[in-house]
Amino acid sequence: MSEAVFAHRVQFAFTVMFHYLFPILTMGLSFFIALLSTVHFVTGDKRYLAAARFWAKIFAINFAIGVVTGIPLEFEFGTNWSRFSSFGGGVFGQTLPMEGVYAFFLESGFLGLFIFGEERVPRVVHWLSSVGVAAGSLLSGYFIVAVDAWMQHPVGYELDPGGDVHLKSFWAVLLNPYAGWQYAHTINGALLAGAFVIGGVGAFYALSHRHRDFAELSLKMAVIAGLILSLTQAFPTGDLNSRNVVRYQPTKLATMEGLFRTEKGAPLAIIGMPDTENERLIDPIYVPRFLSFLAYGHFSATVEGLSIYPRELWPPVELTYYAYHIMVGLGTIFIAIMLAGVFLLWRRQLFENHWYLWILMLALPFPYIANEAGWVVAEVGRQPWLVYGLLKTANGTSTNVAAGETVFTTLGFAGIYAMLAILFLFLVGRVIHQGPEVENLSAVDPGR
Template sequence: MEDMLFYDRLQFAFTITFHYIFPQLTMGLSLLIVFFKGKYLRNNIEKYNDAAKFFMKIFAINFTMGVVTGIPMEFQFGTNWAKFSELTGNVIGQTLAMEGMFSFFLESSFLALFIFGEKLMGQKLHFLTGFLVFLGSWASGWFILATNAWMQHPVGYEILDNGKFVLENFSALFSNPWLIPAFLHNQLASVVTSSFVVASIGAFYVLRNKQIEYGKLFLKTGVIFGLISSLLVAFPTGDWNAKNVAKYQPASFAAMEGIFETEEAGAEIVLIGQPNMVEKKLDNKIAVPNILSFLTYQEWDRQIPGMDHFKKEELPDNIPALYYSYHIMVGLGTIFIGVMFLSAFFLWRKKLYTLKPLLWTIMFLVPFPYIANLTGWYTAELGRQPYLVYGLLRTTEGISPTVSSGNTLFTLLGFVALYMLLGLLFLVLVGKTINEGPKHQTH
């Protein structure tokens, strides 16, 4: 049973990690495409339209890869997690179906119209199709987050005698206090990723002395969007999320912050340290006293329950992984604010385009927003353990009892091989598109 659980979780973690590389870019990029197209409508400067169409090509590749890698996710609910689907399908089936019916169809239909229909529709309708693609991709995030929010903080449900969850209050799914902060935090984090992608393509063009005009436009747009979104990801949305974890999942909060012992006179915030699970302490830690209590409750000496306050079975089952995921996310987020602030300063001083070390930094930082987004999701998912539905349904109760660990391992290896092929194809397509650059077309 332990083996089965391990391989089921490993397979889901691998496939969802690979999958989330793509939607995290499309959600943020759609906003930037709407911005470029809107600017073109306002000032009629062709380079904005070219930029919108160029990034829609990159969007299309990512969207397609997202579809391909999303299909195994759908299958896994039925194969590896059949018990979970059987018990909670009446609730999560609502939001997942809405994601497919409303968001995916909206996004894919108008994506095709945006790519093919500019001449037919004229500029205003073309802008509208771009806006509907944006709406579809953000609505998709909303429904997925609504599903996850219910798993993190279940509301509006009733449990029948046979153990099945049924929905008692439909609107509660969307007024879940977990949902809005999680949605805003997630969407802004995807804007951070897209801003870094846009800025790094700009830096690449400027450094290569190719497509200079577009390079400067991408850099300027990426840096401005990047600075605003990096700040908003940290405050207020990140702060709001952390307060939710402290309120609804206090054991997870203690684990992700690395609080082994409850401190009576206020909790310190740990900047660096390594969890020592044998001695139940943090090794080599650097911490600032009382800050965590202040950030969480605006009281310097407020007590925050440590892990010693909870029973072992209430604590997340992989505390080091949770702790590191959370700290990597926060650390990277802080670096993003610093780099974007510096870039914005030099942009204002009109020196950014000639400052090569900073351009190289922007270009090579591209993988890190992806890592920060993924570790953010690991924090949420590892923090919810050992439950699938927090406090109600344990992860061990959700797996399919008839699927053997060997079976799961075999398909996992298959996924690894196929995803390597897909990953290569993705890199070739994106590399080719970036290398060609935006094409100037006059109307």
């Protein structure tokens, strides 16, 4: 890999991973804000409005950073990956403007209404604007996942003699079979992160004996939603998403599972460190035959190992393998945490059990790690292809941009993003420190 290609990859990886920290929470929180606002609209109970307002404040800070760090990614398709844009812009680019036109306008327009417009619009419009923000956030995710799904599993195109692809079917691209479960898994992951953030902040207030009502509401909502979401994260969304990997991307599957040799009745490696030189796992713990079952539904199925492919078609083994195992390991821990939470809620001990509240509070960053790790599996595991089977990553870069330019601007982004991260933590920390508005917490809307 040349210097320039490496520099482009580092730049994209860094900017996209930093950016994605924010959509995780905007998508995750938007749903819960709409839920709280709906409960308020129906019952007139002001506590729910106060909670919705509180989360909307955190949402707004997230959204602002999400927007400003998202624009560079769209630009990078042209600036860093111009040969890729030129190759397939007419196909993969179909959903890119639709994100802006359908989802993003919705999100930003209604966010303004929800936060600033409370006194200016009728109650029903204010409620609908929270639903609009959620719809916009969640829809926006689909259009972006559809672009990625096309890179994972290109459909709806035809190759022209010049080597570029042309659109054959818009619907095939929009309804890519790869996109459906990938989207479900992505959104589910974001909602789960939302539940953990709400639960973590609730636990913080409960432990510090502040905002009792708000803390209990948050904890209850977080563990119930969290249990459902942590289960659906594994099944069906995770399971069916990986079935698509089995079907369309055999090298990615073998890499993420650390399977070097093709095996009938392949075992599932729970832990172990890949030794790529010698094509084996160091200190593995296996569940016999289980990988065959997960991939194909029966215990004696044959699973292809990496060794039947030439080395130049292998994705980076270590990164993909660890990212996958971190994601799955954390996902399992999330189920356990949320299960314990619902159990304590049932035994009426959730709000008093200090051990549990500490765990829930400290668990807050881990869904972020799991979400990011999932994307590392998806994108690093796709290598060496930029568009699976069609275009190599090394052939998608801009040749008129020198490595030195990319390194320079990557350093610039690193500096600016470090500043953004500090500001973000500081500002969100301050919102949490101030807490939700307490006035008239138990009062019911006079209008009802």
